[in-house]
Amino acid sequence: AAADGTAPVELGREALAAGAAPRAVAIDLAPLAGRVIRLDLDAAGGGVALSGAGVFRDPQPGEPAALARIGQAKAKNAILVMIDTLRADHVPPYGPTRVQAPVLGLIAERGTLFERFSAVEDWTKPSCATMLTGLYPNTHKAQTDDVRLPASVRMVSEELKAAGWTTAAFIANGYVSDKFGFNRGWDQYTNFIRESKPTRAENVFGRALEWIEQHKDRPFYAYIHTIDPHVPYAPPEEFLKLYDDKPYDGPIVPSKTHLQVEEIKKRTMQVTDRDKERLVALYDGEISYHDGHLGSFLKRLDELGLLEETLVVVTSDHGEEFWDHDSVGHGHSIFQELVHVPFLLMWKGVIPTGRRVADNHDHTVIVPTIFEALGLPPPDYCEGRSVLPRALGREEIGPHAGFSTHQGDRMAVWSGRHKFQLSGAVRGALFDLEQDPHCRTDRDDERPITVRYMRALLGSFMGAPDKRFWRHPDLRRANVGEVAAERAQSDPELDRQLEALGYLRP
Structure with a gap:
């Protein structure tokens, strides 16, 4: 795992014997909660390759709308x-x-x-x-x-x-x-x-x-x-x-x-x-x-x-x-x-x-x-x-995010301590609101991992044909059109x- 300003840290390692059947490897990400990180998956050795992508699972899943009504x-x-x-x-x-x-x-x-x-x-x-x-x-x-x-x-x-x-x-x-x-x-x-x-x-x-x-x-x-x-x-x-x-x-x-x-x-x-x-x-x-x-x-x-x-x-x-x-x-x-x-x-x-x-x-x-x-x-x-x-x-x-726009020609996403503003198709600015609550210093060049994450959030939102589903798939609901x-x-x-x-x- 890598974060802006820190050296990469190995979260887990699994050794497999030659010819062994593929198996899942579970990694606890709780110590990284609340941080923007990049996860790198790597396989090394002769004839070895990753057989699938990562799957993220909450240890205590639940349907929020149903949970909210319990005793409410x-x-x-x-x-x-x-x-x-x-x-x-x-x-x-x-x-x-x-x-x-x-x-x-x-x-x-x-x-x-x-x-x-x-x-x-x-x-x-x-x-x-x-x-x-x-x-x-x-x-x-x-x-x-x-x-x-x-x-x-x-x-x-x-x-x-x-x-x-x-x-x-x-x-x-x-x-x-x-x-x-x-x-x-x-x-x-x-x-x-x-x-x-x-x-x-x-x-x-x-x-x-x-x-x-x-x-x-x-x-x-x-x-x-x-x-x-x-x-x-x-x-x-x-x-x-x-x-x-x-x-x-x-x-x-x-x-x-x-x-x-x-x-x-x-x-x-x-x-x-x-x-x-x-x-x-x-x-x-x-x-x-x-x-x-x-x-x-x-x-x-x-x-x-x-x-x-x-x-x-x-x-x-x-x-x-x-x-x-x-x-x-x-x-x-x-x-x-x-x-x-x-x-x-x-x-x-x-x-x-x-x-x-x-x-x-x-x-x-x-x-x-x-x-x-x-x-x-x-x-x-x-x-x-x-x-x-x-x-x-x-x-x-x-993901938790709030979105703002100025008449459609400027967009911003605020997630956690960071805010990313986009003017036009390319030019962006990243602000750390804990260190810089008034958005005086652009951190775009200093924090490439965070910028990539914030751009991904904003891109997922802007590119979604139905804004309800940019982060939560629920295809049973009808589109406003x-x-x-x-x-x-x-x-x-x-x-x-x-x-x-x-x-x-x-």
């Missing part, structure tokens, strides 16, 4: 809380940060946190489409600004409504709207941007709570999409002062940050270190403001007795850059500041408390996880697998609303 309760409801623009390293459960977000910390303590979770894209529409369909962006095709979610793609709301659940969506982002095909399958659908309603977290959570209290006696699925801490960064003054209480007379204006971030990105607005400090403080203040209203929402659910019968999923669509790679905002790269997002599961009395899962996953796991918690088989076309078994402490067999992209119709009013979020330039 069935949730009555599911709630997906999607916090727009929340990067993982500004969330206390994910490591040292100045940001005060005790509720997110409490969710991690009372549920399961997934440490290595990837957004499938670096902006809202494709990531949310994946969360609401279980399909990768290259499959559902809602990747660029001018297309909508195709009518041929089934949404989780449509599937659950057909199965007898009451469904509701409370959305504060204009990209997850009727124009782009997201208004299907909901008994209650509110897009606060489209309806010109206040988009603050208190308003979104408040309206969602009203609906839940009215429908709590029936099984329900609720998608709650809050917009804080997206631009404009304009937290109440008390939350800004948590991170910047010094006098400031610079050009950064909270109500104009949706415009200023784009100007900074395009180098048409120059900023000082003090201006940068102010901008990050505004973002962090938004996180703390949002956290309080998330807490009020969960407290009321607990008072209603709903947390015992509801799977609560908390995640984000993408992060936000603050000069990590010489830019700001989002929608322009697949570095960690934009695609490493929080992912937490909470289900009182069922999901173990305080568990941290180090496996790599991405947004495609959300739909099958919700279905499994509700006691339903996931739709056959889902391209991810439920992570409920991992939250319950069961091991998962097979080729999806054709659909153009979105022009809508000047929505364009104006998206301009207010900094997506489009006036």
